[in-house]
Amino acid sequence: MNNKILNIDLDSKKVSEKPIEEEIFTDFLGGRGLGIKLLTDYLPKSTDPLSKLNPLIFSVGPLTGTLTPTSGRFSLVTKSPLTNTIFHSNSGGFWGPYFKRCGYDCLFIKGTLSSDNKGYILIDGYDKIEIKDAESLWGLKTSETLKKIQEMEGKNCQVLSIGPAGENLVKFSAIMNQAHRAFGRGGVGAVMGSKNIKAIVVKNGTLKFPVKNKEYMKKLAIVARDKIKVVPITSQGMALFGTAALVKVINSFGMFPVNNYQFAYTEPEKIDLVSGERLRERFLEKSEGCYNCIIRCGRMTNTGEASGKGPEYESLWALGPLIGIFELKTITHANYLCNDYGLDTMSTGATIACAMELQQKELIKHDSLTFGNKDSLCELIEQISLRKGIGNELAEGSLRFSRKYNAQDYAMQVKGMEIPAYDPRGAFGHALNYAVSSRGACHLTGFLVALEVLGAPKKINRFSVRGKSDLLYLKQNQSAVEDSLVTCKFVGYALGFEFTARFLSTLLDRKISITDLITIGERIYTLERLFNIREGFSRKDDILPKRFLETPLQDGPSKGRVVPLDDLIDEYYKVRNWDENGIPTDSLLEKLSLKRLI
Amino acid sequence: MIDPETFKQFKIVGKVLTDHRYNTSHSGNISMRAGGKILIKRRGAMLGFLEPEDIIETDLYTQDSGIMLSSTETNVHRQIYLNTDAMAVIHAHNPFCVILSLIEDEITCLDAEGIYMYRKIPVIEVDNPAGPTDAAREVPPMLKNYPIVVVRAHGVFAKGNTLYDALQNVTGAEQSAMLRYYTMLSGKPLKRDYSKEKFFSEW
Known part of the structure; x- marks a missing residue:
């Protein structure tokens, strides 16, 4: 890691660097964890997400840009204008590794440009950080923006940009990565639009990151790749049909x-x-x-x-x-x-x-x-x-x-965010995740469909209740770790979490166990909960739309099912060591070295 | 959804394989051809406790999204169907067949039932014994001429006209491998070696 935050204050147009304390990496890893820690330390209670106080925090993780398979991802944390909850999103491609090679782990953007002064941020690895004029880009679609910026900055730059939706503060606008990958959900595009920033460009990143035991890292990568090539989901299903391979699969379960x-x-x-x-x-x-x-x-x-x-x-x-x-x-x-x-x-x-x-x-x-x-x-x-x-x-x-x-x-939403493409009446663990996820209805923060439907790594009964909370607890914590390292969730179909621990241990040259990682994930997840509680969220918001609780499906393999949500949530709060209102207990906070947010 | 009678065959065969300890709780896979499709066990399901939704349908001729659910070795099964006369295929990790595959290049049957059924059981070696890619290439040519083949250090692939027929090949081969192993373990010479009389080496 570079141990450096790049701060950009749009009010004063000042650029500065700040070191990151070692302890923050130890406790939060990077990526989502780092962003969550920085946001909760910085943001006052009840801040309007579209006000200049709300920052955009982009972070890479320790595994970003390494030999670890699928380590091209990076994370974004902010407060969501769609849900008013804490919000994290991540994207793949190449922007993250490019940014890391420019010498930073985190980009913290605060303040706003004046409305008559649209800009884009250029991060050049040759020690040049600039806020450049973007008047001619404002109003352009993302593909047009990418083309224009590549004309100005060269073909080899990586571009995050908003489109007209972000400029017009649409509550579910995205930040697009090379015009076709997305920091989706939650309206992060609107947050960028509210700052009058059209794009963030990185180029000329040349730094390399030495690994002490490079040979072992290489061997680990080879074994990991071999496993990815063996598992049909990663080697055939996704490769041949993309994620759309799920269309017939999910339909076959009536979901x-x-x-x-x-x-x-x-x-x-x-x-x-x-x-x-x-x-x-x-x-x-x-x-x-x-x-x-x-x-x-x-x-x-x-x-x-x-x-x-x-x-x-x-x-x-x-x-x-x-x-x-x-x-x-x-x-x-x-x-x-x-x-x-x-x-x-x-x-x-x-x-x-x-x-x-x-x-x-x-x-x-x-x-x-x-x-x-x-x-x-x-x-x-x-x-x-x-x-x-x-x-x-x-x-x-x-x-x-x-x-x-x-x-x-x-x-069909939870906490204001719309529910994804798996009917919760067909998989009860997944339903629970929709209800309790810290960023609203989310399928990624604890993807129990993997077990309940895809049987990866092993099939479990999709309609059972007991024990689902424990599995969700584990998956949510794992997911928080993956988003902090930052790696792609798809690799989890092929590689167990032991690979994650080994890659990280090798990279940092110190022993990190799976249990250590799960505790870090729990810390991140709990801190997100503390943020939401401070913003007024509670058990009443851990709910699904009535349709899923009261109206049974009329047809297909999930016919007759509704979600027994209360039973699931009671058990989940106990597993998480939260009280009956969903508030983390003192003993949990002590275990995780966290404090309540004011 | 699979019809009850067909499912019953899967359930019985899965149970027998598990009861015989040919597999771990979740390993092994079984399939049958059905009207241009393959019906195959779901990945991650327990072979000894199959439920109807554990039988996945996937296309016989081309890859489709059924691969998201079906067994890791689906493509080995598909290549066997496309290149041999198999109507059903079983993959299991028979312990005695695996043991002998570690130390021999083929398993010569010593017992009368094995001699009658198989004479010898071929052993093949692939670079990545746990992966389906090499097996998909190497197993079908062997099953053109033999009812069952052992992949060294991994397990067997057996074909049959039906699932029960393939099951007999799996259990029969394992019986012969076990008898051969114990005979070898005794360290005593054979009173009469039928394999030398029956041209086994040319089989």
Whole structure:
């Protein structure tokens, strides 16, 4: 690690460096953990996420850019304008390793540029940090922005940028990475937009990081790669079909949501129309991987009318079956458009789905908002991004939109963030994660679908209750560690956590056990909880929409199921050593060396 | 969803393999051809306690997203189906077959049942015995001529017209391997070596 934070104060336009205390790395690793620690130390209670006080904290981890497979990822932490919770997101590609090689572990951006002074940040490894004028870039789509910046800064730069959605403070806008990867969910694009920053560019990173036992590290990497090549999910499923390989799989368990979660099972002939196989057959040009990744799940596609990246599983679902559309070309074009405008595809689709159900129930009147209406989808995406017409209302996300019409029950969200592509009625552990996740409905912070559906590493009963909390506790802590190192979650299908501990131990040249890592993960997760509690969140917010608690699925392999959430949450709080209101106990804080936040 | 009668075969075969301790709690895989598809055990499921949703359907001819759920060795099964007359395939980690594969280049049967059924059981060696890629290439050519083959240090792949037929090959081969192993362990010469009379080496 470089042990250095790069601070950029947009108010004063001052750039400074600050060392990171060794203890912070020991307790929080880097990436998400580091960002969470810095944010909780810095941010006053009840700060408006779109005010200049709310920082954007980008961090790499100790494994970023190393020989460890899939170590191209890096993390972003801020307070979310969509949920008002603490928020973390991460992205792959090459920006993280480039940034680390410029000599930093963390980029801490605070303050804001004045509204008549749009800018982009350049981090040049040749000791040059600049805030450059971005007036000519403002209003451009992300692909246009990337092209312009590459003309100015050279082809070899890596670019994070927002699109018009971020500029217009859409609550679920994303920060795009090379115009096609996303720091998604939670509206981080709006936070960047509120600072009048269009892009963050890195180039000329040349530093190398010596590893004491390089030979062992190399051997470990070879063994890890061999394992990744053996496991069918990583070596074949993801590689051949991308994450869209999950479409038929999740549907086969009756968990693939359609029409705003009114259904969760589709007949085989129909689901084939939007499967990973169909995507590969019709549009795939080539697969693409992040830094040091052999899985290569990325899809570079071409429909004959347009080309771009994706769609990935969640995007394909949200811009397709969730809103009643089973036409792959429309979905693919909508996905390109979301990337270009800088929108989170999941929340975009889920918010439109919510509006469509309100139209179906005659709670609103808007003719374009009907399930299956593929003709208006691209126009709706544009309206949301530019906050025009009904798009201005939808740009607030499903919770705020539905509240306006007193129809909150039709917003499929938790803490304001829309639920991903796995109906919680089909996997109870996964349902619990949606309810308690610190950033709102999230599938990544404790992906129990891996065990409950994919049987990785071993199959467990997806409808059982006892013990699910313990597994979720473990998975959430592991996930916090992965996001802090920072590695890709997909590698977890092939490599056990013992590999993570060995890679880190070798890199740092000191013994770190799996148990040590789980404790660090618990510390990160608990600190996130403490932040949310300070912001007013409590047990009442660890809830799922009524539909999942009261309305059984009518069809498919999960037919008749509803989520027994209270039982799951009671057990979960006990496992976490939180009290019955979901507040971490004193003994837990003592164990983790944490203090309550004021 | 698999029909009850077909599932019953999977359940019985899975149970027998586990009861015979040919596999660990979750290892081993079994499959059958079915109308242009392969029905195969789910990865991570327990072979001895199969449930209907543990049988995954995947395409016989091409890779599909069924691979997200199906056994790690799915592609070995697929290549066996595409290159041999197999209608069902079992992969198990028979202990005596594995032991003999560590010290011999083929397993010559000494017992009458083994002589009648197999004469000899070929042993093949691959660079990565735990991975399916090498096995997918090397196993099918052997199963063109033999009902069962041992991958050195790993386990057996057996074919059959049905799952029960393949099961008989797995259990029969293991019986012969066990008898041969114990005979070798005794250190005593054979009174009569039938393998030398029956042209086993040319089999």
